[in-house]
Amino acid sequence: MSFQPLMNTYNRLSVAFERGEGAWIYDTDGNKYLDALCGIAVTGLGHAHPAVTKAISDQAARLIHCSNLYTIPLQEQLAEKLTTVSGMDNVFFGNSGAEANEAAIKLARRYGHKKGVETPTIIVMENAFHGRTLATLSATGNRSAQAGFEPLVSGFVRVPYDDMEAIRQIAGKNPNVVAILVEPVQGEGGVHIPAPDYLNQLRSICDENEWLLMLDEVQTGNGRTGRYFAFQHTDIMPDVVTTAKGLANGVPIGACLARGEAAELFTPGTHGTTYGGNPLACAAALAVVDTIQADNLCKHADELGQYIVDQFQQKLGDAPYIKEIRGKGLMIGIELTEAGSELAVLAKVKGVLLNVTGGGRVVRMLPPLIMSRNEADLLIHTVSQLIRVYAGDERSD
Numbered sequence: 001m002s003f004q005p006l007m008n009t010y011n012r013l014s015v016a017f018e019r020g021e022g023a024w025i026y027d028t029d030g031n032k033y034l035d036a037l038c039g040i041a042v043t044g045l046g047h048a049h050p051a052v053t054k055a056i057s058d059q060a061a062r063l064i065h066c067s068n069l070y071t072i073p074l075q076e077q078l079a080e081k082l083t084t085v086s087g088m089d090n091v092f093f094g095n096s097g098a099e100a101n102e103a104a105i106k107l108a109r110r111y112g113h114k115k116g117v118e119t120p121t122i123i124v125m126e127n128a129f130h131g132r133t134l135a136t137l138s139a140t141g142n143r144s145a146q147a148g149f150e151p152l153v154s155g156f157v158r159v160p161y162d163d164m165e166a167i168r169q170i171a172g173k174n175p176n177v178v179a180i181l182v183e184p185v186q187g188e189g190g191v192h193i194p195a196p197d198y199l200n201q202l203r204s205i206c207d208e209n210e211w212l213l214m215l216d217e218v219q220t221g222n223g224r225t226g227r228y229f230a231f232q233h234t235d236i237m238p239d240v241v242t243t244a245k246g247l248a249n250g251v252p253i254g255a256c257l258a259r260g261e262a263a264e265l266f267t268p269g270t271h272g273t274t275y276g277g278n279p280l281a282c283a284a285a286l287a288v289v290d291t292i293q294a295d296n297l298c299k300h301a302d303e304l305g306q307y308i309v310d311q312f313q314q315k316l317g318d319a320p321y322i323k324e325i326r327g328k329g330l331m332i333g334i335e336l337t338e339a340g341s342e343l344a345v346l347a348k349v350k351g352v353l354l355n356v357t358g359g360g361r362v363v364r365m366l367p368p369l370i371m372s373r374n375e376a377d378l379l380i381h382t383v384s385q386l387i388r389v390y391a392g393d394e395r396s397d
């Protein structure tokens with residue numbers, strides 16, 4: 001029996017990329033593509049952003065790694081910056097979204113034990129995505145991702161997304177609940193945007209029951225939805241926020257931010273990491289946060305995202321094969337009435353990178369925050385035309 005040297009975890013498209021610039025990425029044959037996926041919400045500043053390139057190369061020439069047994073000034077600077085941007089009190093750095101969520105789950109368990117709850121339980125949502133480690137996989141609301149990995153980690157109870165009544169039912173019955181873990185907008189689940197007062201209602205029920213409100217902003221953070229964090233569209237403050245994807249524009253990093261009581265739960269020896277918060281990743285993230293602020297990229301993402309959704313609405317909104325067009329900032333989903341997974345391949349042939357999620361029915365776009373209006377127009381034109389042709393609609397514009 002012979003094996004491919006790579007483990008078989010992805011169905012990959014046959015294209016390989018060798019360089020990128022801004023919203024564009026180039027394959028090994030020299031073809032160029034408008035990158036409306038950003039490596040799944042990672043390269044928010046576009047490819048090869050000069051500020052990030054400079055921060056990484058300067059830092060690589062100085063010091064890439066330093067153990068957390070020592071003071072790491074860049075880590076402290078980044079913590080200062082992120083707590084200021086978010087209003088949270090402190091932060092733990094890991095290397096990925098899943099690790100950031102692992103830290104959040106551990107905080108919730110510690111919070112429970114401190115309150116005398118021996119089997120602390122976290123409320124999580126149907127269709128949620130929180131990562132692939134065992135605990136985050138157990139929190140994820142996708143049976144097919146979990147199948148074959150049982151026994152799952154216990155201590156989670158699941159309710160439908162955007163359904164306060166389901167949470168109220170649990171509040172009355174389950175004294176082990178200590179926290180809610182939820183995405184402000186579900187990304188992998190298919191760009192689901194909850195009712196405008198959902199986070200406020202979650203905050204209230206958490207306050208009434210002394211639960212932690214923990215927001216998974218791995219995908220929605222770092223300007224993606226038109227605010228630095230998606231919760232900043234509201235006036236509430238969470239107890240825990242996790243982020244990762246857009247934070248260092250592609251250099252692996254994850255962050256778990258905490259506030260109030262949640263910020264005091266870890267003590268030396270209770271959590272740790274070898275690579276997390278290393279000087280290289282922190283230098284890259286500092287350049288990202290500075291650039292997002294200096295270039296007003298949250299506002300740009302907000303406005304450009306609204307423009308893109310409006311335009312898709314005009315071009316496709318009344319078509320019978322479209323169920324719904326949704327967006328929050330530059331997190332955009334076009335839900336079809338039937339599955340259309342092939343659209344990712346067809347878009348690639350037309351020179352646009354996007355993906356299809358939500359059970360194969362939601363065409364998802366996560367364009368970079370630096371995308372220009374002209375690039376957005378090209379994206380809108382290409383994708384609406386592609387969907388029309390795919391659906392056998394003869395209209396064009």
Ligand SMILES: *Cc1c(COP(=O)(O)O)cnc(C)c1O
Nearest residue numbers: 096097098129130131187218219
């Ligand atoms: C991508 C994602 C994760 C997992 O992040 P990794 O870096 O792949 O571990 C967790 N939560 C959400 C909401 C995500 O979109």
